[in-house]
Amino acid sequence: MKLETLFTHFENSIDSESLNSVKQRLNKLTPPEIALQIESTPSKFRKILWSLVDSKLSGLALHDLSDEIQNEILEDMDASSVALLTEGLDIDDVVDILQHIPEKMIPAVLDRMSGQDRYRIEKVLTYPENTAGGLMDPNVITVRPDITVKLVLRYLRRFDNIPNNFDNIFVVDRSDKFIGILPINTLLTSSATKMVYQLMEDNCQIIDVNASDSEVAETFKLFNLVTAPVVDNDxxxxxxxxxxxVVDVIIDEADHSLFAMAGLQDSEDTFLSVKKTAPKRSLWLGLNLITAIIASSAIGIFQDAIEELVALAVLMPIVASMGGVAGSQTLTVVVRGMALGQIEKQNVRWLFSKEFAVGILNGLCFSLVTGILVSIWFENFMLAVIVGSAMIINLTAAALSGTLVPIILKRIRVDPAVAGSVILTTITDVVGFVSFLGLSALLLI
Structure with a gap:
């Protein structure tokens, strides 16, 4: 069902206090579609819409909602309601939901679960949310290496439910130490008399339980994994x-980078109320005001020069703007390289040299183009030379800053995706204004 169709129908039903038709339409959707409908609804209507979701769909639908909206829905629930909501969900999905309720409520929710599920959930909750331990599902299918394919197949038939992305059986010894994997395609195409140890792969990728979620995502991407075992130090x-x-982790990281570049908090709710949205954006707007004042102060130093030659006021935004764009390009490439683990101490010098050369080359090219245009426009050859020279200086400074700023920020444990753009914009503005106006004051006035 199209979003606009249901949303319009929903608004009309709210006004007429008749929600039965909305409930029927809503519960014909899949859980991800229900989550999309709720996220696409103004915040004042969300709890009403959520109350219409069938209990059989609510757990999966809640899991597909953004963290902020999950918190909004869960804050009104008691322990019994949360426990009912998690029935039938995978262990890792249950853990995701429990991480959004008050910590003091978790024991009460766990008390309402079966002993086996409770033990497994408690084990996962002992690990931080952004680690492999916090991501893992403790429900695994394991076999010993000294049994036949026939016995493995008989064992699998005993399960009522097997995970959708199930592609490997994990092979462990009698102490439950990981030995290797038995791919399902190998199992299904092998002789019934073959032994597991003859078919298993012992040279496979394993994930340390304390690895960060970013490292997990990188491992999955690098080795094209569908599932991976999680092990401890032993x-x-x-x-x-x-x-x-892992897809959820990748999406969260992409959202973080996108919002951070704009100075916004992670996963800002599109339809959050004005009262809550404005304060969230004020921090970086305030910081940007400070940096803008710094850049304006650089212009103020050359106020007399600008008053004497109006052309300077016309041209100086060009120099600053070109530097800002060039710096943002470099910053984006470097931040992405750092996120992917491509930038290390060994190759920083080469990267620095490369971006320095790119800055000079682009500076020369665009200074020539800009210089020609300025000489035609203002019929002033010296002004054209000054604009071109300032362009070279600023594009080179932008390339160097775009490389160094994120590296320095990372070393002092500040997220370069968050702070990098603000610092870089200040640098390129100040360098652009000072170089252009300074050269003009020296050579023209």
Whole structure:
């Protein structure tokens, strides 16, 4: 069902206090579609819409909602309601939901679960949310290496439910230490008399339980994994991570980078109320005001020169703007390289040299183009030379700053995706204004 169709129908039903038709339409959707409908609804209507979701769909739908909206819905629930909501969900999905309720409520929710589920959930909750341990699902299918394919197949038939992304059986010894994997395609195409140890792969990728979620995502991407075993320092198998959880991590990281570049908090709710949205954006707007004042102060130094030659006021935004764009290009490339683990101490010097050369080359090219245009426009050859020279200086400074700023920020444990653009814009504005106006004051006035 199209979003606009249901939303319009929903608004009309709210006004007429008749919600039965909306409820029927809503519960014909899949959980991800229900989540999209709720996220696309103004915040004042969300709890009403949520109350219409069928209990059989609510757990999966809640899991697909953004963190902020999950918190909004869960804040009104008691322990019994949360426990009911998690029935039938995978362990890792239950953990995701429990991480959004008050910590003091978690024991009460766990008390309402079966003993086995409670033990597994408690084990996952002991690990930080942004680690492999916090991502993993402790429900795994394991076999010993000294049994036949026939016995493995018989064992699998005993399960009522097997995960959708199930592609490997994990092989462990009698102490539950991880030995290797038995791919399902190998199992299904092998002789029934073959032994597991003859078919298993022992040279496979494993995930340390304390690895960060970013490292997990990078491993999955690098080796094209669908599932991966999670082990501790002693190689005991603790659980598995599946590709759907890794996709969530990748999306969260992409959202973080996108919002950070604009100085916004992670996953800002599109339809959040004005009262809550304005304060969230004020911090970086305030910081930007400070940096803008710094850049304006650089212009103020050359106020007399600008008053004497109006052309300077016309041309100086060009120099600053070109530097800002060039710096943003470099910053984006470097931040992405750092996120992917491509930038290390060994190659920083080469990267610095490369961006320096790119800055000079682009500076020369665009200074020539700009100089020709300025000489035609203002019929002033010296002004054209000054604009071109300032362009070279600022584009070179932008390339160097775009490389160094994120590296320095990372070393002092500040997220370069968050602070990098603000600092870089200040640098390129100040360098652009000072170089252009300074050269003009020296050579023209």
């Amino acid at each position: 190689s005991y198998l603790l659980g598995q991570i599946m590709i759907d959880d």
